[in-house]
Every structure is written in C-alpha cells, then in structure tokens.
Amino acid sequence: MMEDFFNNPSFGILISIVMFEIGLYINKKTKLALMHPLLISIGLIIGVLLIFDIPLESYSKGGDMISYFLGPATVILAVPLYKQFHLFKENTKPILIGIVVGVLTTITSVFALCKVFAYEDQLFYTLIPKSITTPIGIEVSSTIGGIPAITVVAIVLTGITGAIIAPLVMKFFRINDEVAIGIAIGTSSHAVGTSKAMEMGEIQGAMSGLSIGLAGIITVLFSSLFVRILELFM
Numbered sequence: 001m002m003e004d005f006f007n008n009p010s011f012g013i014l015i016s017i018v019m020f021e022i023g024l025y026i027n028k029k030t031k032l033a034l035m036h037p038l039l040i041s042i043g044l045i046i047g048v049l050l051i052f053d054i055p056l057e058s059y060s061k062g063g064d065m066i067s068y069f070l071g072p073a074t075v076i077l078a079v080p081l082y083k084q085f086h087l088f089k090e091n092t093k094p095i096l097i098g099i100v101v102g103v104l105t106t107i108t109s110v111f112a113l114c115k116v117f118a119y120e121d122q123l124f125y126t127l128i129p130k131s132i133t134t135p136i137g138i139e140v141s142s143t144i145g146g147i148p149a150i151t152v153v154a155i156v157l158t159g160i161t162g163a164i165i166a167p168l169v170m171k172f173f174r175i176n177d178e179v180a181i182g183i184a185i186g187t188s189s190h191a192v193g194t195s196k197a198m199e200m201g202e203i204q205g206a207m208s209g210l211s212i213g214l215a216g217i218i219t220v221l222f223s224s225l226f227v228r229i230l231e232l233f234m
Contacts, residue, residue, distance in 0.1 A: 006058045010062060011061075012063040012065070012066070013063075013065060015045060015062075016045065016062070019045050020038070020041040023035075023040035023044070024037045027040070033163075033165075033167070033168075034164060036163055036164055038192060039160050067134070070191075080198070080205045080206035080209060081206045083202065084203055087203065087207070088207075094179075095179070095183055098187070099187050099211055099215055099218065102183070102187035103131075103218045103219055106130070107128055107219075111124060122145060125141065125146035126148075126150045126151050127150075128140065128144065128223055129146075129155070129219055130154040130158045131155075131158055131187065131190060132155070132212070132219050133155075134190075134191075136220060137151050138151060139220075140219055140220055140223050144227055156192070158190070159190050159191065162188050162189020162190075162192065162193035162196070167196070170184075178203040181204045181207075182197050182209075182210075183207050183210075185197045185204070185208045185211075186207065186210065186211025186212050187215045190215075193208065194212060
C-alpha cells in the first residue's frame with residue numbers, strides 16, 4: 001500500500017510542498033539567512049528518502065512535474081521589470097556591460113578553480129551554467145558536454161548562496177544603487193537570488209529578473225565559444 005503511494009506522482013509533489021512550508025516556517029521563526037527555505041526543504045526531503053528507503057526515481061515522478069513548471073514560472077519575473085522598464089532604458093549600457101562582465105567572470109572563475117584543483121574537463125563544462133536559471137542551465141550543460149544532474153545541484157547551491165550572502169556583500173562593499181544591486185544578484189544567482197532581491201525592493205527585483213534572462217541568453221550564445229577559447233589554455 002505504502003509502496004503504491006510512494007510510486008504515485010502525488011507523493012513527490014506533496015512532500016515537496018510540505019517540506020518547503022516547513023522550511024518557510026523555520027526561516028520565519030529563526031530569521032537567519034542561513035535557514036533558507038529551499039535549503040531546509042532539500043535537506044528534509046533527502047532525509048525522508050533515506051530514512052524510509054524511498055528510491056529517488058519514485059520521488060522524481062512528482063518532483064519532475066514541479067521542475068517542468070520552473071520555466072513558465074519565471075515569466076512572472078517580467079511583471080516588476082515591466083513596471084520599472086524606464087530604468088532599463090536610462091541605464092542600458094551599464095546594465096548590459098555589467099551582465100556580460102558577470103557572465104565572463106563566472107565562467108573564468110570556474111575555469112580557474114577547476115585548474116587549481118585539477119578537476120576533469122567535464123566538470124568545468126558542467127559548472128559553466130551554474131549561475132543561470134535551471135531550465136536554461138540544463139540545456140547548456142548537455143550541449144557542451146557537461147553532466148546536467150550535477151549542473152542542477154550547482155545551480156541550486158549557487159542560488160541559495162547568493163540569496164544568503166547578497167545583503168551582506170552589498171553592505172560590506174557599500175553598494176547602495178538599486179539597479180546595481182539587482183543586476184549583481186540576478187547575474188550571479190538567478191531566480192533564487194532574485195527572490196531575495198524582490199524582498200530588498202521592487203527595483204532590485206526588476207533588474208534582477210532582467211539579468212536572469214539576459215545572462216541566460218549570453219551564456220547560451222557564447223558558452224561553446226568560451227569553451228573553445230579556454231580549451232586553448234587547458
């Protein structure tokens with residue numbers, strides 16, 4: 001009976017929602033940045049699967065259905081951008097330069113760390129799209145020869161890290177410009193970071209949402225070129 005329930009897609013959907021709600025509750029109670037709802041829910045889901053010896057495939061039947069809607073769900077990020085579009089027109093050049101530099105910094109830093117720790121080339125390809133949204137990142141990873149499953153983990157961890165440390169980084173470096181804050185968060189930590197940017201303000205959220213799309217497009221268009229260029233130094 002229980003086995004039939006675990007193999008039903010509703011199990012993966014239900015446990016994901018319940019664990020995320022628990023994560024939200026803990027986050028609100030503790031008010032600690034480290035207690036991010038997504039991080040807590042991931043840990044709780046892994047714990048349940050291990051304790052009850054539930055195969056990952058059983059959870060994925062419902063979990064993959066949630067993942068399917070990640071792409072369409074990001075469209076809602078266009079709403080605050082539409083409201084603040086005049087800021088994009090006023091700051092087009094610095095915004096585009098900032099996003100391009102952010103994407104290049106992500107790729108070159110991953111390359112440098114992979115060389116320092118003597119990781120295989122495939123891991124480098126896997127981590128290139130770690131700072132863009134999951135649906136795009138999976139496709140980029142599979143196209144350039146990475147491992148999409150590991151890419152997803154890297155994307156999630158990058159987003160959570162960005163959401164946790166972004167306010168501290170902005171405060172430490174005394175970055176007060178709302179547009180700059182949004183561009184930095186969106187370019188480096190995609191949708192998860194954008195959720196934090198929206199908490200910081202509507203302008204920050206709008207610019208962060210813009211950065212997600214542009215950073216994804218830039219990474220898609222130039223990832224293969226970046227790989228070929230960097231391979232000359234590998």
